[in-house]
Amino acid sequence: MRAGLDPAALRRVYDRVASRYDVQHAVLTARSDQRGRELVVAEGVRPGDIVLDCGAGTGSTALLAARRVGAVGAVALFDMSEGMLAVARRRLEAAGLAAHATFRTGDMLALPFADATFDVALSTYSMCPLYDPARGALELLRVVKPGGRLAVAHSVEPAGPLARRLADLVESVVWRFPAISLGCRSVSVRPALERAGARLVFERRLGVPLWPFLVFVVEKPAA
Numbered sequence: 744m745r746a747g748l749d750p751a752a753l754r755r756v757y758d759r760v761a762s763r764y765d766v767q768h769a770v771l772t773a774r775s776d777q778r779g780r781e782l783v784v785a786e787g788v789r790p791g792d793i794v795l796d797c798g799a800g801t802g803s804t805a806l807l808a809a810r811r812v813g814a815v816g817a818v819a820l821f822d823m824s825e826g827m828l829a830v831a832r833r834r835l836e837a838a839g840l841a842a843h844a845t846f847r848t849g850d851m852l853a854l855p856f857a858d859a860t861f862d863v864a865l866s867t868y869s870m871c872p873l874y875d876p877a878r879g880a881l882e883l884l885r886v887v888k889p890g891g892r893l894a895v896a897h898s899v900e901p902a903g904p905l906a907r908r909l910a911d912l913v914e915s916v917v918w919r920f921p922a923i924s925l926g927c928r929s930v931s932v933r934p935a936l937e938r939a940g941a942r943l944v945f946e947r948r949l950g951v952p953l954w955p956f957l958v959f960v961v962e963k964p965a966a
């Protein structure tokens with residue numbers, strides 16, 4: 744796994760690309776990114792849930808989650824980039840879903856929420872640019888209630904050795920241009936969660952051959 748970009752530099756990148764992020768990410772992932780968000784919400788979120796969307800970006804996943812939780816649920820959007828969250832706020836307002844949403848900036852590795860605050864925490868592609876993805880995943884698990892869920896989509900290495908070599912070559916070129924790579928690389932966080940006692944309840948691979956995603960849901964052990 745490549746070392747992540749410096750967090751301050753990463754924040755500047757996301758602030759700068761916020762207005763074009765949705766189009767750029769959809770093109771880079773051949774539009775498979777939205778399928779990952781839909782699966783995360785379908786498998787991870789239930790009506791009435793209090794949801795944390797971590798690394799919420801421009802709010803694509805939060806929009807789906809806000810619709811699913813309904814009027815008695817709520818969605819907290821958390822991201823380090825003011826620019827990305829500003830786009831998210833506009834989108835949720837335009838969709839009439841902002842009344843049950845909150846917006847907060849900060850670092851995913853030190854969440855400003857008490858233990859066991861949320862029914863479910865979501866991360867769609869926000870583990871990929873994190874400088875310590877496994878620590879980030881454990882921090883999300885911390886703020887989920889016992890018996891609650893953590894639903895994640897992130898990039899993984901392609902399955903075959905040839906595709907892996909090709910993907911690594913492409914990644915090493917794109918990596919030189921953070922405004923294009925967005926600091927994203929394939930990561931692995933599920934083993935750390937399972938070592939912490941989380942139980943796998945759903946898993947699927949999707950995406951294009953050179954740029955696959957892993958979507959999974961784990962359950963935090965009941966207290």
Ligand SMILES: C[S@@+](CC[C@H](N)C(=O)[O-])C[C@H]1O[C@@H](n2cnc3c(N)ncnc32)[C@H](O)[C@@H]1O
Nearest residue numbers: 757798799800822823824827850851867868869
């Ligand atoms: C690839 S985007 C994913 C955005 C959105 N979840 C989606 O589905 O499109 C990664 C997001 O994670 C945020 N992010 C990266 N590192 C972070 C950190 N340490 N703390 C909080 N947010 C972070 C970025 O600002 C960006 O909005």
